[in-house]
Amino acid sequence: MSPTSLRRWGWIHKWSSLVCTAFMLLLCLTGLPLIYHHEIGHLLGTDVEAPAMPVDTLRGNIDAVLASAKELYPNKMAMYMSQEIDEPAIWNVTLGDHPNDEHYKPIAVDARTTEVITEPAFEGGAFMSTMFRLHVDLFAGLYGKLFLGFMGLLLIVAVVSGAVLYAPFMRKLDFGEVRHERSRVIKWLDLHNLLGIVTLVWVLVVGATGMVNTWADLLLKYWQNTEIAEMLKPYEGQPPATRLASIHEAIVRAERAEPGMKVAFVAFPGTPFTSSHHYGVYMRGEEAFSSRLYKPVLIDAATGEITDRRELPWYLTALLLSQPLHFGDYGGQPMKLLWALLDIGTIIILGSGLYLWFKRSRKARAANQSKPAAHESPALARSTESP
Structure with missing residues (x-):
């Protein structure tokens, strides 16, 4: 892939991720209790159960x-x-x-x-009702649903573009390698990429079905x-x-x-x-x-x-x-557990993506501030920065 194509895909991945990340985090956090809504309802005593009687x-x-x-x-x-x-x-x-x-x-x-x-x-x-409304329409009715549907579309774009970028990135490393000896940022980048590939299909399925539901x-x-x-x-x-x-x-x-x-x-x-x-x-x-x-x-x-x-x-x-x-509520407890684990993995992906963007932005700002102004000579700039 040419450097121009990589930059283009990188731009798509960066901005599609940044725009939808906060809302996707909200949906993952509210979706987690909804996976176990029957169990939570039973625990809170809000689930309705019929009196025991003979089966026939x-x-x-x-x-x-x-x-x-x-x-x-x-x-x-x-x-x-x-x-x-x-x-x-x-x-x-x-x-x-x-x-x-x-x-x-x-x-x-x-x-x-x-x-x-x-x-x-x-x-x-009240708790499950709030989780449900936040997850479905942000308390904004049809407009909230359509907005979340658009965020779901951006999530799909972010996942696809991330997979495109992952292939050339991993040519230099073993598949799924996390470089623990490197800096914290590098370790989080490797973990972000690893979890992204592991949850790729699930995120596409949940994102696409969520978009359809809206x-x-x-x-x-x-x-x-x-x-x-x-x-x-x-x-x-x-x-x-x-x-x-x-x-x-x-x-x-x-x-x-x-x-x-x-x-x-x-x-x-x-x-x-x-x-x-x-x-x-x-x-x-x-x-x-x-x-x-x-x-x-x-x-x-x-x-x-x-x-x-x-x-x-x-x-x-x-x-x-x-x-x-x-x-994920059609396959019993094993399916619910799998959905919950993948949901948690996606929360980590979204959180690490925000962390990496923040670190890179701060590093870029620091680099820009250290550059000499256009009208200054490099020597003058170095002299003004010296203690």
């Missing part, structure tokens, strides 16, 4: 589940019902004042007894304006449903229509994931990856009959597949 205990009537939740807030409307893949004994019911209420009330109801268990803390309590709102809006709009054409001009059919029967019909799949969540009429005429019943598989892929079944909220069902478009499939890859 039958599921209760889902209309009764909804009624139990609404007894707490009779003036609020149902927005969503959902079940976690690892906790089918609990229905999570969301109630609000209107279909887009951001100050909704989450209620956990036992799916077997149909009795309310608790009102869980949002996102696992587009979720835009992709969902596009899907609603295209495929969902097409599914709802027969209902154009009709007034919203006023009397709703049994949600229990609607879910049973969806399960019969999609054998081998389970309900992930139900969107009630008027919410963003359905229309004012339908229950949106979103089904998912039972395997590690298929449990992340939803299939919408639209059910007429007035009659309880299925009106349409289809596979998600490729871009939403890519979005949903990117989420378990980003958080």
